[in-house]
Amino acid sequence: MSNIISICGSLRKGSYNRMVMNLLPGLAPAGMTIKEAPSFAELPLYNADIQNTLSFPAAVNTLADAIRAADGVIFCTPEYNFSLPGGLKNAIDWISRLPNQPFAAKPVATQSASPGPLGGGRVQYDLRRMMVFLDALTLNKPEIFIGSCAAKFDDKTGALKDDATGKFIAQQLEAFAKFIERHGGKV
Numbered sequence: 001m002s003n004i005i006s007i008c009g010s011l012r013k014g015s016y017n018r019m020v021m022n023l024l025p026g027l028a029p030a031g032m033t034i035k036e037a038p039s040f041a042e043l044p045l046y047n048a049d050i051q052n053t054l055s056f057p058a059a060v061n062t063l064a065d066a067i068r069a070a071d072g073v074i075f076c077t078p079e080y081n082f083s084l085p086g087g088l089k090n091a092i093d094w095i096s097r098l099p100n101q102p103f104a105a106k107p108v109a110t111q112s113a114s115p116g117p118l119g120g121g122r123v124q125y126d127l128r129r130m131m132v133f134l135d136a137l138t139l140n141k142p143e144i145f146i147g148s149c150a151a152k153f154d155d156k157t158g159a160l161k162d163d164a165t166g167k168f169i170a171q172q173l174e175a176f177a178k179f180i181e182r183h184g185g186k187v
């Protein structure tokens with residue numbers, strides 16, 4: 001049994017990465033539940049003065065507690081300018097300053113979707129690098145890069161129109177379940 005939370009790197013309503021994230025509960029193997037993490041949308045820009053004078057914003061602690069309580073975290077994120085969207089980077093920066101580091105020894109899987117051909121190949125490697133610093137345990141393979149995503153989803157309903165993409169995602173979730181069994185909670 002594993003309880004997973006998912007974090008979408010995009011804030012926009014019609015987000016393709018959110019469409020991917022919404023598919024996850026239906027593609028998860030038996031015994032894995034996947035729920036959306038508390039939102040980072042309202043976090044202020046990271047500023048050490050806020051942390052040091054007012055302490056951490058409540059939304060940071062809410063997200064951090066959800067990460068600590070989860071058996072794993074799945075990121076579904078777009079690539080912005082070959083890297084992470086600012087809002088997601090900001091949320092991870094806030095989380096990274098907390099004691100009892102929420103990402104330490106936490107199994108993490110990454111996915112990205114883009115209307116471009118590479119499907120966000122570069123953002124995932126920057127995200128992985130951040131997870132190295134935070135001592136997370138990031139699943140290596142299979143990787144999920146959903147290129148040309150505009151043709152693979154129904155913009156209006158969010159339904160997936162490409163069976164192969166669904167199969168790849170299900171394979172990653174299966175691998176993630178085994179990865180958590182092997183490594184979950186161990187540094």
Ligand SMILES: Cc1cc2nc3c(=O)[nH]c(=O)nc-3n(C[C@H](O)[C@H](O)[C@H](O)COP(=O)(O)O)c2cc1C
Nearest residue numbers: 010015016017018078079080081082114115116120
């Ligand atoms: C600021 C910005 C930078 C972008 N940079 C990239 C990029 O480097 N690589 C890429 O594949 N797409 C890039 N895009 C296009 C996004 O992949 C596209 O807007 C995508 O739909 C965003 O994800 P979402 O649908 O989940 O919101 C960029 C979009 C924005 C707004």
